[in-house]
Structure formats: structure tokens, C-alpha cells
Amino acid sequence: MVENRPWLTVTRHLVLILGVFVIGFPIWIALVASTNSSSEFVSGLMPLWFGDEGFGNFRRVLSNEERVLGVSVSASWMMWNSFIMAMVIAVGKIVISILSAYAIVYFRFPFRKTCFWLIFLTLMLPVEVRILPTYEVVASLGMLNSYAGLTIPLIASATATFLFRQFFMSVPSSLMEAARIDGAGPFKFFKDILLPLSVNNIAALFVILFIYGWNQYLWPLLITTDEDYYTIVMVIKRLMSAGEGNIPWNIIMTTTILAMLPPVIVVLGMQKLFVKGLIEQEK
């Protein structure tokens, strides 16, 4: 603090508390809604305080009792699908990116620059931009309605490759020379030196990619028609299309809480690493 101005400190806290309140208000609404019965959402004012249906709502959604979700699978199954999708995308992206960055930084081979530029190009082609042709490719490979179809087309990531490339280039080359003099081959150098040094980067990237995978919406919407492969984020929209007046808001908000919980836990649990990694990623 440069100088002491008590009124300024009070203002700062007030603005921050207001900010926290405004940012958190939708979650309050969702939590409250998940504990009320659907009849509370017809007209008048929606409930602003907890009801006593919370336990029942979560039980019905998690086990899809009375087909509350309008599909044949339960929320717990869809959360499992989301989890698989998030994990395969996060781990897959990290593995293939670290390997390709290793090849680009520590080896010299013909077409190295070409490979680099091809990977770089993917940065410019988000799935939203090329949805129809990508869908056609996945369909022709017979990957509709499969975990492979849900994950593999989203696995290539130029960002992760760049991050590892930048990091590898910052590792002193004397380390590599020393390892070579000691007779370490490329596998040993990677496993014993580079990988331990990259642990922080990997962890931060994992948080970012897990959230990216869990929150996918358009892609699973397109390539799954078999309800067994639905993800938890997708089903919320299906509940929304019930038509004004018939929308089961308490069920939707219960599902919403379940859909938010895992990624929020991951972010808050790994907060320090995630914040550090996020800021560094863009440098």
C-alpha cells in the first residue's frame, strides 16, 4: 500500500464483495432450485430459499427414476461418459503434444518445418469452423456413437505442443549434452530428465484440458445419436426443449449442479498450478 486511505480500502472490499455476490448469484439460484419441486416454477416468483426436495431431486436425477431426464440413461452414467471424454482428451493431448514437441526440439529431420507448420495450422481451425466436413470424416470412419469419435478428433492441439516446445527450448542445452556424454539415449533423457522437469506444466495443462473436454457441447451433440454416449452437459439442453411452461427447472438445475461440480472441483483443487499455468501458457 502506497499510503493509508481507510475509505479506499473499504471501497475495495465493498466492490469485491459485490463482485463475489454477483458472480455467485447464479449458483445460489441453481442450488435453491435443485431443492424445490417443479410446481414452484410455474408462475409468480421462482423460489429464492431452499425447499425440502433436494435429496429427492438428486436421487431421481442420478438414477433417472421415472425417466426424469427424458432419456434412457441416468445422470451418473452421463457423468461417467463426460469423465471418460475429459480424461481421454486431457491425457491424450498431453501425451501426443509432449512427444511431438520433443521430436521438434531435440531432433533434426527432413520436413521438420513442414510438420511444425501443419500442427501450427490446427490452431486456426477450431472444430466449430469445420463442423460439417469433420462430421463427414468421422462418419465415414464409422466413429459415430463411440468414445473414439467423441475424443480423438479433439485430441490434436497446437497450443499444448507450443507450450511444451517453449518449455523445452528454455531447458539449458548443457543438460542434454551432459546426458549424452554420460551415454543416455533419447528415451532415457526424456524419461529421467525432461519428464520430471515438465511436471508443473503437465499438471497445469491437465486442469485446462480436463475442463475443455468436460465442457464440450457441439461435438458430442453432433456425433452421438445413441443415448448410451450422451454427456451430462448435452442433456441439459434436451431438458430445456420441453417448451415454455413445461420446463422441469428443478431437474435442470440439479443436473446443472452435477455438470458443474467435477470441473469446479478440479479448478479449485489445483488452483495454484492452474493459475500459474494459465498465465504462463499465453506468454
Next chain:
Amino acid sequence: MHDNAVFSHKVLPYFLIAPQLIITLVFFIWPAGQALYQSFLIEDAFGFSVEFVWFENFIYLLEDPEYWNSVRVTFVFSALVALVGMILALLLAAMADRVVKGAGAYKTLLIWPYAVAPVVAAVLWWLMFNPSMGVLPFWMDLFGYDWNHYVNSGEAMTVVVIASAWKQISYNFLFFLAGLQAIPRSLIEAAAIDGASPFKRFWQIVFPLLSPTAFFLLVVNIVYAFFETFGVIHATTLGGPGSSTKTLVYKVYEDGFVGLDLGGSAAQSVILMIIVITLTVVQFRYVEKKVQY
């Protein structure tokens, strides 16, 4: 650089790079090429006949007032999402930067929406803005304002902007906070000794030093609003009322998967690719500049 320290294997690097390269070629380059190729074709809805028509799809698109409406909607939407999200985040970051007590708690309480899916954010705000029982229209009614985003396009736009910006505040906040904390304290102290008030210090010293961060965030937010908010529109307004919230990405989806207009959808994809490439180049120019300085 690693010019002297490299392994001399000939085959190994190809194995290392192969997984990423294969996925890139099959799921990125090939579909992008397909989009480019299809954008020159007109196919009838049943797929019986295909005709190569050069730029007809593009000409048709650029003469279509619906398309230009979508362009306008996307620009208004992106500008609003970026501005709302960044201004609120900057305000909160400027406050949090100087707080001594409880800084960690505020940070935790402000960053979690980063983890929320755009479609989930949209559903939360859609409920709060519900015209018949939502809490916000109820409060507005106390002031005599009658809210209905099903008929009023400005109100529909407001909901999707708020939902999209809300989710993005945490991301902007983290970058602004990091930017603020990187500003040397001595600069601010010097200004304070010269008698500059806190507000003057912010506008004349802190804000200019923060402009690289702000520019970076502007590009990121525009990219986000352009391409990642499909779920927000799809779960709530469906582009309506009328076409007042039909963004370009939503239109590509609608024309391609609902309207089955392959050539038109492909032409739109190609234009979107050009937009992403432009934005990426702008971003990289900026990164290069920052590295030099």
C-alpha cells in the same frame, strides 16, 4: 536454441511426431480441405447431382441479407461480450491488486466460473431472466419495466451477452491481476509522492502499462465470443427472436445440419476460417512484439 544439442536418430522423430501429425491430417487438414472444395459445389438436397459452380456459393452468401444480419449480430455480440467481461474483470482486478486481507479468498471466489461450460452458464441466466417467474424480471417489474426476451430482440441479446461474459470474467480477472502485479511498485510510489491521486495514478500510469494485457484479452475474448458460444445460443434463444441472436457459428450449424445446404454451409466455414486466421495472425504479431520488447 538447441542447434548443437540434438539427437541424431533418423527414424525415431517420425514415430514421436506421427500420432499428432496423423490426427492433424485426418481430422483437421482433410476436413478443412473438404470445406474448401465443397464451397465450390452445389448439391441438391438428396445428393443426386453435384455441380461445380466456382464462387456461386460465396456470391449467393454475400448477396444474402440474412448472412449480413448474422455478421452484424456476431460483431455486436462479440464486442459486447468482450467489453462487459473485460471492464468488470478489470474493476475487480484493480480492487483485488491492493487488498491485503482476504486476497486469496477473493481470488478463489472469483475464478471458479472458468470451469463452467458456456451452455451451463446460459441455462442459469435463462432461468434468472425467465419472463414469467425469473427473479430479475420480477425486480425489474418493481421499477415498472416489463421484461420479455421471447419477443424483444435487444433483451434476448442482453441475456446471451451476460451469460457469455459472466463465464469469461474469471479468465480476464486472472490475466489483469497478473498484469497489475507485474507493474513495478516504485513507479506508483513515485507518482504518489508527486501527489497524484489513486484514480489519476490508475489512469495515467497503470492503465497504459496494462494495455498489452488488455489487447491480448480483447483478441481472446473475441475468439471466444465468435466460436465457443454456440452452446449459449443453442440452449436458449435458438438464434431468435427473428434472427436477432443468430451468430455466424450458429448459422453454419443451422444451414448445414438443419437446412442441409452443404455448399452454403461450407462457404460459411471457409469465411470463418479466414476470420480465425486473421485473428491468430494479429495475436501472433502481438506476441512477437512483446518478445522483442
